[in-house]
Amino acid sequence: MAATSQFAIAVHVLALLAKGGEENVKSDCVAKSVNTNPVVIRRLLCNLSQAKLVVSQTGGAGGTRLVRPPEEIRLNEVYRAVSSGEVFALHRQMPNQNCLIGKNIQTVLENLQTEIDEVIEQKLAEYTLKNILDSVEQEIILNC
Amino acid sequence: MAATSQFAIAVHVLALLAKGGEENVKSDCVAKSVNTNPVVIRRLLCNLSQAKLVVSQTGGAGGTRLVRPPEEIRLNEVYRAVSSGEVFALHRQMPNQNCLIGKNIQTVLENLQTEIDEVIEQKLAEYTLKNILDSVEQEIILNC
DNA sequence: GTATTTGTAGCAAAAATTGTTACAAATACT
């Protein structure tokens, strides 16, 4: 259904920052873990920064860190920071406006879209970044 | 978040079939309402057919119709018929396996993916195709 | 047999997503 990995990468990045603690983490370092280009990471961090989840600094001692402890960051905030609110896309071409269904189905679908987005946020609100870190830790143990 | 309009089109198409009642509706007719190519519609109908939601016939009196009345078709079935079960995409590139978080974050994200998919289905299960048709009707009235 | 429609393959076009290069602005340190 979804084609973008923004949310997945965002959680990954935030997990790294969480592990980094109070220290600034550089986009270059994050990029290596995610296996992508630093600019891609910085673009994503820009979204997270606007959502007041992280803060960045330039310069030699620069980088990015969380503004709140991991147990106070819920995943619905992360989702909201990177998502368009469109769980599924609407018609790419405008439906036939001479057809009564074509003319009115979009409004109905938009409402549905909103409702689904709400339950997703509710579900994601059940988890904090700390929970994610713990789950990752658990995986590490299992894989030994 | 999502780039595909498969689900939106599917609901649109099924609404048309529902309005069509017991009659066969041709892909050409549906395509005109959706404003796309008949082949696109037939491909989608193929998915819905495999999910046992519709049945098609070739020939001059051919076309497609619902196999069950609209009040017995729930939207989660439609969703399942056209979706990949991936609300958000995972990493496109494999994360760095030498990083503990990179190595284990994907499993955690997959579990999250599954959980979110479940709440989406639960929400969609609250609505039938009949509900959608009624909502569209309501829109038609409001727009007069 | 003829006309019509679905099912599907194969390819083209368009759109979305990600990756890359380049560089100004900011910051810390000497």
Next chain:
DNA sequence: AGTATTTGTAACAATTTTTGCTACAAATAC
């Protein structure tokens, strides 16, 4: 003040996904 380093961002390229189209065999009804 000058230097080294890093973020922020623009502009563009490459890739991937999604949609649209042409063509035609198979199925069906008349």
